Amino acid sequence: MKRIGTEMPLTEDERQRLIDELNYWHNNSMSFHADRERAAAAFNCEWRNQHISGTMRDRGEKKAFPFQGASDQRLRWGKGVLKELSALLMNATALANVNITCSAGAHMQERANALSTLLEWAVSRMGVKWETQLRTALTYYLRDTPAVALLKVVWNRRTSISVVETDRESMMAEYTAWRMKDGTVSQVDAQGEWWMVMNHLATSQRGVAEAEEYMPAASTVMQFAIEAKGFEERKAQAVLKALATDPDGEVEYVVENVESEGPEIRAMRYGDDFCMPTLTEDFDYADWYEGEWLTKAELEERVASEGWSREWVKETLENPGTNFFDTLKPEYIDENKDLYNIVHCHHVTVDAQGRAWRWTSVLSLAEGSAYGKRLVRTRRGKWDAVMFRREINSSNIIDSVGIAEEAAPVQGIAKVIRDGAANNAIVGAQAPLKIKGRGIKNALIGPFKRISMNINDDVTFMQPPQFPAAADKQIDTIRSEFLAFEGVGDAQNDTSNMKQDIVSWWFAQMQELYRLLLEVTQDNASDETLAGITNSHDVKGLRREDIAGDFGIKVVLDQNDLNNDKLIKKLQTLGQLIQPLDKNNSLDTYPILADAVRKMLPGVAKESMKTRQEMQLDDVKDEMQNFIKIKAGIMPEINTDGKWNYQARLDFYRSLQENNPAAFEDLSEASRELLAKWIQALEQQAMQFGANAQIGRTGVAGVEAE
Structure with a gap:
């Protein structure tokens, strides 16, 4: 790929500046490690000379020291809080409604529906990795100090290599079908073109490219190989030449299969996986550094997939197991002896016009860089990652304290009391x-x-x-x-308001993650991938224009909906209020019912809930059968419980009268009388379950209820 203005050389001065900044801020992040380890020890009930039984033993593990842990009572309050809040936020995320809105314009709602389907696909495609990375981020976000986590969104395209065998006859059949698809070439002519090219290649030293100059059929066969078979030009020439010259007319070749593509998320921990300036107020204007361990195959694969320098990769492979992220002491790590450490340096520059340019460079112990510096492909002037912070104690992002540090002194004093009592x-x-x-x-x-x-x-x-x-x-x-x-x-303290605030703040940050997921997918998804994205109802494959443009996103959930009993009580109250208050039938209850079913029966909600269009179509299909009965002189039975869409059934007859009036011409006088009574009955039911919903239902003479 040619990159014009999006990839620039990285000078040695720039490289050294990045390494110096990495050294400083990574070393600075290490100042949190000592406090984090002490808090983690209290959080996990760990101490020196600890035995698996929870007692302190001498070096030979022969006896416990009396009154120094021999009666230790382990406390895991902090871990219990972590599990409780993690479960709360994961359940809330699963049940929340992600509402997407598009700016005013043609097909506004259709675009919003398409983007909702796209987001649903992006999350479901990740499968367990979505939950794994989200739970990992939650652990950092809730437990650590600083209580922050970074979730990076990347576009992943997985390919595989397979071997394909074919022969002249099979390829000729494909070529013939390709030539005949527009109806301008006959089967005989197409086969004649194929054999003309094959015979020429078999008897000539020249290839297809040279034959194109004087043989039109050669150009057509070459076009088929490139467009229909997906070959690159050199590969197309080689395959065609081999088919023509092989004694048996057989050939095998390697093809690259795109197994899957889509967004993925990666949870990162401050200090271990990434670092940044300590006093950071706006993450999207901060430089930050991300460490990554790769296998030899992953490094070499990025030469082709990411355009990394082959020489740089070769030199990087000379230092297996060496930690470059901690450049002050790049020690060898035995557990990573078959891995190679690289650092993604994300840095911001501002030009003379005051515009911020966000670049990324990849460094290692090798000289130079993987590709210089590249412009980051994101929208809205943001990084391809979202920073999550548990608390807002100041404008500084990392001024956020985790559960482990808060639990440590509390568990410590309780442990002393319990140990003394024991x-x-x-x-x-x-x-x-x-x-x-x-x-x-x-x-x-x-x-x-x-x-x-x-x-x-x-x-x-x-x-x-x-x-x-x-x-x-x-x-x-x-x-x-x-x-x-x-x-x-607990039983003594009602913290429902605090829980609501905890969930609301988490959702505010999840909105940014969902938006980034959609934007990355908008920018990278191929037409083939989009065409394969469907849902069970109204979206049957997406197109590029369906998902284009800007959008708004909001994550919402009523805290009470996490409790089924409260959810049922809310729905019952709502049902009791709707009937006396909504006298004009102005409230659309479908979204309410759909949301309730999704929260109470998430496993079958999609399959059990029909869209409005599907329900209306069912009414129309049923009414067509009623019309057939009326034609035969049989009066259908009407539903008087409000379970029908009476207006849709009336619209069926109006549409039939406008578009196909001949449908009424063969009605007998008796059938016409039945039809008049039937339409009168539908109009009355539409009125009684509409404007007159509270007046009472009287029925129509001559039409029996179901």
């Missing part, structure tokens, strides 16, 4: 004794202790130390306060 219980479990005697002074009483006693000595049992009930109560109070602070809540 240790006290251990003492209480011993046999506490009071000993009297001249020969006994300060005796240490322990399990299986042998006590030497004289005749007049005495031993009596004492009241053992009691497990302090106050400790349990204090632990419950600490836990309740912690859960309320995190928005999880």
Whole structure:
């Protein structure tokens, strides 16, 4: 691909500046690691010399140290909060409505429907990877400090290589069909052209390209090989020459198959996977650096797929297992001994006109870069990634504290209280004794202790130390306060408002991810891929013009819809209100019902819900059968429960009168009377379930109800 103005050389000064910036900001991000590790240790109940049983052991693991973890009570409140909030946000994401709107213009709603179908395809195509990466990002977003996560969107095109065998006769049949498709060439003429070219190639040293100069059929056969078979020019010449010269007229060749293409997301952790300037207020104007480990095959494949420098890749392959992302100490990592570390440097430059240009460069331990610097293909002046932050404590993006750091001191103090109480219980479990005697002074009483006693000595049992009930109560109070602070809540604390806020803030950021997914798909999806995207109802394959242009996107969900009981109660209340209030039948209940079914029965919602067009078509088809009955002199039965679309049935007769009046000419007098009564009945039902919905239903004489 020729790149005009979108790819520029990367000077050595620019490369060194990027490496210096990477060094500084990656080293700066490491300052969070010590705090993150300490918080994670408390979060996961880990400590030095920890045994799998939860006790502290000596080096030989022979015995536990008394009162130093031997009675340890593990606490996982933070992990419980993480799981609770992660489940809340994942469930909310699955149930939320993603509403897409398009600017005013022709076919506005059709474009919005097409984009909704495209987004649904993009998410479902990723399958479990969508959930895996989203859950990974949620873990970073909720647990880490800084509590941020980056989700990058990339277009992935997977191909495979296969071997195809063919022969002269088979290829001739394909050529003949191709030539005859427009009806201007006969089968005999097409076969004659084929054999003329084959005979010429078999007896001449020259190829197809040279024969095109004086043989029109050669140009046509060449055009077939390129257009119909998808060969490149050199490959087309080689295959045709081989077919002509092989004694058996057989040939095999390699073809590249596009197995799939579509967007994918990658969750990245601050410090481990990416770094950026610490004081960043607007991510889309910040330089940032992304580390990636690739296999040898992946590196070499990008020479063809991404246009990377072959020499640069070859030099990169000389340093397996070496971490370049941490350039201050590029140490060898044994676990990655078969992988190669590269860094994507995303940097912004501003020209003399004040325009921001967003570039990406790929560096490694090799000299130079993979391709210089390339302009990032995104819309709205944004990076191809979305930054998620849990809290807004200041304008700085990474000023956000995670659950692990918040849980650490709370779990720590509760653990101390619980350990003390448990240790006290251990003492209480011993046999506490009071000993009297001249020969006994300060005796240490322990399990299986042998006590030497004289005749007049005495031993009596004492009241053992009691497990302090106050400790349990204090632990419950600490836990309740912690859960309320995190928005999880319990029997003592209602945190529904906090949960609503947590979900709303997550949705605000998910909107950017959904928008980026659609924009990347708009820019990269091939016509073949679009044509294969359908849904079960009104979209039967997309076209380029269906998805073009700008759009708006909004993610919405009522928090109560996460609870089926509350959802049912809401629908019941709504049903009770609609009938007395909507006297003009102005409320369209279809979206309400469709949304409720999708949330309560997500597994069958698509298959069970018909579109308005499908329901109207069903009414029209049914009415056609009723018209046939009337023609035969039979009065149909009418539905008086409001289950029909009476207006659609009336429109059927009006349309029939306008477009095909002859349909009524062969009606007998009796059938005409039946039809008049039938239309009167439909009009009355349309009125009674419309404007007169609350007045009552009286029926029509001569027409029986179902």
